[in-house]
Amino acid sequence: MSPKRHRHESSTPLGRILQNTAWLLGGKGFGAVCGIGYLAILTRTLGLKDFGHFSLIFGTAQALIAIAGFQTWRVVVRYGSEHVHNHDWSKFGRLGMLCGVLDALGAVMGCGLAAILIYGFAHMLDLNPLYMNTAFWFCCASLWALVSAPTGIVRALHRFDMAVYVEAVVPTGRLIAALVIWLTGPTVGRFLLAWAAIDLLEALLYWIMARRLAPAAVNLRNFLQWRQALAENPGIGRFFMVTYVGSTLDAAVKNGPLLVVGAWVGTKAAGLYRLASQLSQALTKLSSLLTRSVYAEVARARVSSQAGEFRKLALQTSKIAGLGGVVVVAVAILLGKELLALIGGDAFERGEAILVPLTLAACFDFASVAFEPVLHSTGRAQASLVARLISVVALVLGLVFFIPIGPSGAAWAVALAGAVSYLAMGAMAWHTLRLIDRDEIRVIDAEPEPDEPGSTVE
Template sequence: MADTALKPEGPIKRAIRNAGWLLAGKGTGGVFSLFYLALTARSLGAEEFGIFALILSYGQAVTNLAQFQSWQTVVRYGAQHEAAERPDKLLRIIVFATLLDFGAAAAGTLLAIGGVYLIGGEFGWTEGDKNLAALFCLSLLFGVRGAPTGVLRLFDRFDIAAYAETVLPTMRLLGALAAWASGASIAGYLAAWAAAEVVTTAAMWWASLREIRRKFREPVAGSPIRGVIGENEGLWAFAWTTNINTSLNLVWKQFPVLVVGWAVDAVAAGGFRIATQLVGALNKPTIALARAIYPEFAKLAVVDKSLIQRTVVRACLIGAAAGGVVLIIVLLAGKGVLELIAGEDHLFVFPILIILTVAAMFDLSGVAIEPALVALGRPGTVLRVRGITSILYAVALMWAVDVYGSLGAAVTTVGASILLLALMLGAFRKYGAR
């Protein structure tokens, strides 16, 4: 009995525990998102909500394009230095990731503002809409919280990260309520979203700095940044590869909304945004598991790579089961929820919602494969797979939307999800056992 009581947690159990903390934040966000989505869609109306959705998707797309996923760098290299008890090297990785965040934010600001005035007209934006989009992008790009997120996940403080992440949906909900009560226009709702980003970033930095002070109670000798490249093999390649991987994710999330807005109209783009957000809210438990399991893979890659394969299989089975549950929920209750949240004007989205849920099932079935490959030092493999799939998806998407509208975008998304899962699975079978 004593042995059983003292038996350490396995990676799946620990990941589920940490996913529970993430879900406490993300789950709260999912519930709150339904409320502020309903307030925004109903108060703005179909046409103005479509413009709002296009600006939001554009801003988030540029954010994904510009920002490095520095939290993955902190976790992967930080896990090695923590295991080797080298606090000096660990601190240098954290400083490196922080500088990476702020450098990307500065470059992204210029990219965002230039893009608004170059292509904004393609979405039917007026000069006023363009100015709003530029200001909104500026606020998003100052929401640099990659490094603090990595610190909290590396130090296994998913509980604190969960509390900090509840700030974002809470502030969005409060902002949406204020905008709704005052009868605000698109600008009011964009201001609420922007303020939520800035406040959330401040909360994440405050929480991570407190953990850093606790971890490094004694002064750490040496320069806080000098030598970081030499003592972390493949650091730049890893940072750039994970950044490009994340940039390709925008093809899956924001690009379809933008293409629908470009090829059809703002109302269709707003409807597609609602469908993707509803599917995203239902998928939050499994997405939380994927984020929680990456630090476990990073640690297993240091001490016992053989456990990764078994952990991946178990996590993917959990993801597949969750995807099936989500599809059943959407089939039974999706239309009623859609009408309750977005009103009758957006009931045309229901077939799209079902199709996107099918795509999500395939995405969730491979939930652990990508983080496992990255933890095993194969971000280049992930990049190649995502690159091939994203190029094919983008080409097929533009053709399908032009011919079949929003429905074409949804069906193309299913095909891309199936292809991505097949290629990721093939890559893991090739490299996972090595």
């Protein structure tokens, strides 16, 4: 039985990217409205100090996810696209189940790290001791809710329309929960408990959806045979490690500064930084949505398109993303202060100095939306990792020089890291596209090394 398809797809790669992004944007547009609502309730009911505690706990969970979450959806899309193209659902299923096992191992490892971090170093973040147990269990729930494998299955099947319905559960649930908590007595613990429960529900629904879309792939038989995926997908171990390290470094750039602000400046500053970060992410939401669509479509183009079409697709998406980034930065400069005051109240107006550089950093990510998929799909994932390493070095240097300024200094350090990452990865992607034009490399899977007949995951 093949995966279910109930919608008409565009005949061109760019058309499919825009079509998939439109589906995601429709769901995220609804989610953004809900998000502004529950964020306003959070900030206004908790106040700057308690919102700072909430932000530090949430940020710690995100940092742990970055370390223990293996981003297996990229592996499923990268290698699974060929299996889907060939209608080999058994191989596709074994690949998905392998990634599901890796998700579970990551969650177990993350829970151990959470115990060490929360109970051993919470004082460094100025975290209220009363919240330590709550913070630990929230981190554990967040780790188990990160089901990357079924997300990859859905994206490899290009069923972004179905993902919209599941992902709407989180913003809807959070808004309803925030309203109930607001009326019954707001506390940091209640908000965290509600957020954790809703995330776990979304994870369960994602697996159910993956099973309904691809019953021939997502089943017990393929789960028991997950080890075969290591031999069926040459180079998967190397690709997994490279993308894992790369995503961890990327997350360090995005989440690390919040923890630095909490430790260096204080809890209130962390709350201010968090709200500005949330708003900058909302303004650049299209970036993450376009990234999902582009990554999946570039992986498809790798196995089904000519080199010229592949290159054209990368250039078109980069131009669209660059134009969108310019618009978003302009909005942040002109309306940032008013938006912060509208959501959080007068106490959060000072976040304008943080919002602009964070939005600028997010827009560098936006403009580079096609770079990493190009490098991954042409067997050059190591190049993207090098670019991530360079950006982390830039972030550390920026924090050293700018953190004395305060939270806005941390934000400018993030902007510096974003600019460096854009330039480095852009240069590597452009060089790769030129090699494709000269037929020096082909848009196919990289051949395994002679001494690596079937990579294994350590």
